[in-house]
Amino acid sequence: DERVKEIRRELDMHVSGADVAKPCISFAHFGFDEALLNVIIKHGYSEPTGIQKQAVPVAMSGRDIIGIAKTGSGKTAAFIWPMLIHIMDQEELQKGEGPIGLILAPTRELASQIYTEAKKFAKSYGLRNGIKNDAHTTLSAPSQILALPKCRVAAVYGGASKMDQFKELRPGGIEILVGTPGRLIDMVKMKATNFRRVSFLVLDEADRMFDLGFEPQVRSICDNIRPDRQTLLFSATFPKKVEILAREVTTEPVRISIGSVG
Numbered sequence: 001d002e003r004v005k006e007i008r009r010e011l012d013m014h015v016s017g018a019d020v021a022k023p024c025i026s027f028a029h030f031g032f033d034e035a036l037l038n039v040i041i042k043h044g045y046s047e048p049t050g051i052q053k054q055a056v057p058v059a060m061s062g063r064d065i066i067g068i069a070k071t072g073s074g075k076t077a078a079f080i081w082p083m084l085i086h087i088m089d090q091e092e093l094q095k096g097e098g099p100i101g102l103i104l105a106p107t108r109e110l111a112s113q114i115y116t117e118a119k120k121f122a123k124s125y126g127l128r129n130g131i132k133n134d135a136h137t138t139l140s141a142p143s144q145i146l147a148l149p150k151c152r153v154a155a156v157y158g159g160a161s162k163m164d165q166f167k168e169l170r171p172g173g174i175e176i177l178v179g180t181p182g183r184l185i186d187m188v189k190m191k192a193t194n195f196r197r198v199s200f201l202v203l204d205e206a207d208r209m210f211d212l213g214f215e216p217q218v219r220s221i222c223d224n225i226r227p228d229r230q231t232l233l234f235s236a237t238f239p240k241k242v243e244i245l246a247r248e249v250t251t252e253p254v255r256i257s258i259g260s261v262g
């Protein structure tokens with residue numbers, strides 16, 4: 001409708017795909033639980049960034065995304081928030097297993113940044129209203145607050161001790177794992193973790209992963225994750241080779257781009 005078109009025009013946003021969720025101009029409309037909203041507000045965020053306004057409702061609707069927006073546009077939170085909600089919505093968490101949310105990043109620095117961002121929002125996890133499938137209900141009776149386990153986050157990347165990372169992953173399992181493709185594969189080979197539980201996959205900075213020669217590792221990881229997963233791919237630029245990969249690893253994706261795409 002007209003309002004949706006106007007919002008997208010103002011953000012210089014281009015969206016393609018069938019039955020795309022409408023953009024949300026405020027955090028309150030994302031369908032997040034109170035605990036996550038509180039953490040977001042505490043961080044001093046007053047409104048979602050352009051890519052967040054459209055990518056979050058699409059991700060919350062369970063759809064795959066190809067997101068193209070320049071550096072600094074808030075893409076990390078755009079996938080971390082829906083990933084947290086996805087994890088919270090699991091029937092029950094079993095201990096000692098591999099991640100539910102897996103994020104591939106091109107470098108150690110990026111993996112660490114994503115890890116930090118994920119940790120700060122994962123804090124809301126144990127505070128959540130325990131009523132299932134009721135994200136719109138705000139906290140009411142205290143008896144409805146379930147003591148949920150923590151949402152554990154870990155990062156693995158090259159240039160650091162494999163043994164240390166092995167030890168970090170091995171004991172109790174994790175819910176969110178961030179890593180560079182090569183080291184993630186090493187960790188699976190060492191049986192420090194596995195991808196059996198992954199149902200929410202993010203490929204961040206896909207263009208840089210290509211530039212760094214990680215294409216075979218990225219493909220191999222995607223091939224080893226259940227095909228009915230939700231997949232979000234983000235990139236600052238969108239050359240043909242990234243587009244081909246994006247089409248291969250996603251299912252009926254919604255493509256969202258901000259500004260002109262190179």
Ligand code: ADP
Nearest residue numbers: 045046047048049070071072073074075076077
């Ligand atoms: P990108 O991945 O698109 O390069 P980042 O996710 O790293 O961007 O975000 C860039 C900066 O913007 C970070 O410091 C992040 O904390 C901040 N940020 C993210 N979302 C918001 C928001 N809604 N309001 C204000 N700052 C935000």
Ligand code: MG
Nearest residue numbers: 072075076204
């Ligand atoms: Mg980023």
